[in-house]
Amino acid sequence: MRSIHVNQIIEVVSKLCVDANYFLNQDIRIKLEEACKKEKSPLGKEVLNKLLVNADIAAEKEMAICQDTGMAVFFIELGQDVHLEGGSLNEAINEGVRRGYDKGFLRKSVVEDPIFRKNTNDNTPAIIHYDIVEGDRLKIDFAPKGFGSENMSALKMLKPSDGIEGIKGFIIDTVRKAGANPCPPIVVGVGIGGTMEKAAIMAKKALLRPLGIHNTIKYVEELEKEMLLMINKIGIGPAGFGGSSTALGINIETYPTHIAGMPVAININCHATRHASFEL
Amino acid sequence: MSEVRKISAPLNDGDIESLKAGDEVYISGVIYTGRDAAHKRLIQLLEKGEKLPFDIKGQMIYYVGPCPEKPGQIIGSAGPTTSGRMDAYTPRLLELGLKGMIGKGLRDNNVKKAMINHKAVYFGAIGGAAALIAASIKSQEIIAFEDLGTEAIRRLEVEDFPVVVVIDSEGNDLYEKGIMEFSQE
Numbered sequence: 162m163r164s165i166h167v168n169q170i171i172e173v174v175s176k177l178c179v180d181a182n183y184f185l186n187q188d189i190r191i192k193l194e195e196a197c198k199k200e201k202s203p204l205g206k207e208v209l210n211k212l213l214v215n216a217d218i219a220a221e222k223e224m225a226i227c228q229d230t231g232m233a234v235f236f237i238e239l240g241q242d243v244h245l246e247g248g249s250l251n252e253a254i255n256e257g258v259r260r261g262y263d264k265g266f267l268r269k270s271v272v273e274d275p276i277f278r279k280n281t282n283d284n285t286p287a288i289i290h291y292d293i294v295e296g297d298r299l300k301i302d303f304a305p306k307g308f309g310s311e312n313m314s315a316l317k318m319l320k321p322s323d324g325i326e327g328i329k330g331f332i333i334d335t336v337r338k339a340g341a342n343p344c345p346p347i348v349v350g351v352g353i354g355g356t357m358e359k360a361a362i363m364a365k366k367a368l369l370r371p372l373g374i375h376n377t378i379k380y381v382e383e384l385e386k387e388m389l390l391m392i393n394k395i396g397i398g399p400a401g402f403g404g405s406s407t408a409l410g411i412n413i414e415t416y417p418t419h420i421a422g423m424p425v426a427i428n429i430n431c432h433a434t435r436h437a438s439f440e441l
Numbered sequence: 442m443s444e445v446r447k448i449s450a451p452l453n454d455g456d457i458e459s460l461k462a463g464d465e466v467y468i469s470g471v472i473y474t475g476r477d478a479a480h481k482r483l484i485q486l487l488e489k490g491e492k493l494p495f496d497i498k499g500q501m502i503y504y505v506g507p508c509p510e511k512p513g514q515i516i517g518s519a520g521p522t523t524s525g526r527m528d529a530y531t532p533r534l535l536e537l538g539l540k541g542m543i544g545k546g547l548r549d550n551n552v553k554k555a556m557i558n559h560k561a562v563y564f565g566a567i568g569g570a571a572a573l574i575a576a577s578i579k580s581q582e583i584i585a586f587e588d589l590g591t592e593a594i595r596r597l598e599v600e601d602f603p604v605v606v607v608i609d610s611e612g613n614d615l616y617e618k619g620i621m622e623f624s625q626e
């Protein structure tokens with residue numbers, strides 16, 4: 162049994178909150194640079210350029226890449242041989258968020274009730290997904306999620322007979338409907354199979370996978386490549402002003418499902434696909 | 442691509458008429474911020490027959506909820522939020538003389554119609570370019586609804602704030618034009 166004190170977790174979470182929001186990840190930067198070279202629209206090229214400059218300014222001045230510093234989403238892998246001491250894990254993560262968002266001058270974007278909508282003023286509660294795994298490590302993945310893009314996400318319970326063509330159509334429709342709203346160029350996470358909630362969680366988790374690394378299942382890898390080409394033919398372009406860079410990447414995850422169904426969830430993310438992780 | 446044009450805020454009638462969807466523009470002058478919660482309150486005030494906290498006639502609203510500023514900073518990151526959420530409130534404000542909006546994303550037909558009727562312009566700022574945009578903001582002052590925090594109404598002085606005309610006063614929409622021009626489907 163390995164012991165980890167929750168104070169350590171608070172520290173780590175607080176730092177992850179700040180880092181993810183200040184520093185654009187390298188995989189995204191590379192894809193933005195590639196897109197900038199290939200973009201057919203001069204205005205689109207300029208938008209991509211400005212996004213790269215924006216990332217430089219944010220890193221240099223240590224300020225948020227985007228003002229929507231998101232709802233704090235975590236994926237936690239907790240080894241079954243870990244013993245946590247000093248308090249509750251949930252509370253430690255939320256305390257880390259509280260401190261990180263305060264210290265990093267990040268925006269507090271959470272309201273305590275979906276109808277009455279009063280700001281909690283500390284960006285808690287976080288959304289936390291737990292996975293109990295073998296071993297004695299604790300891995301924390303943090304991915305703040307802005308709602309300009311979250312709002313354009315969709316879930317559909319397709320019929321098995323809809324097949325792969327049905328999935329492609331649903332992805333293209335969702336991206337088309339999103340248009341300029343999710344700050345293109347976007348990153349698309351897709352979850353196929355499982356149950357309703359499993360598909361949605363897979364779609365969100367797919368966004369953690371670095372761009373350029375494909376699913377290890379052959380047909381899924383091909384689907385990722387094909388869908389990226391198809392999305393970039395729509396013409397939405399950077400900032401929606403028209404162009405050939407509508408998406409930087411699409412990551413798809415699959416899971417066994419029921420004989421009667423084929424859930425598909427699509428989580429749209431923006432170029433500010435932020436992610437930071439740490440293993441304790 | 443045409444050269445970047447410089448205009449001042451509040452907008453004058455000549456600029457409003459000559460700005461066309463797709464034009465790149467740098468805005469300098471005074472603009473106001475407002476997003477979901479502030480719009481809701483503005484409309485509630487109007488419904489009660491009360492005065493708005495600022496004279497909206499001729500003015501421009503930027504849909505933004507900035508990050509808090511660090512010590513010594515004028516404003517934190519301050520990129521546009523999705524404008525469509527304000528669609529329900531916008532026609533009423535256009536009726537009262539609002540002349541410009543800065544945001545990102547699609548507007549509905551009621552907004553477009555009201556924009557044509559009342560001669561107004563919708564500008565798109567680059568979503569996600571929040572640190573870059575913050576650099577063009579020279580002062581901020583909260584003028585209403587301070588309790589709303591990031592959603593409070595602020596008066597901003599901006600210099601060369603980079604935007605693109607998305608919907609012009611004749612209702613031409615760059616989002617539609619752009620897709621048509623670059624679609625390869």
Ligand code: SF4
Pocket residue numbers: 227228229230306307308309310311342343344430431432433520521522568569570
């Ligand atoms: S969609 Fe992304 S880039 Fe756009 S405002 Fe939201 S967090 Fe920022």
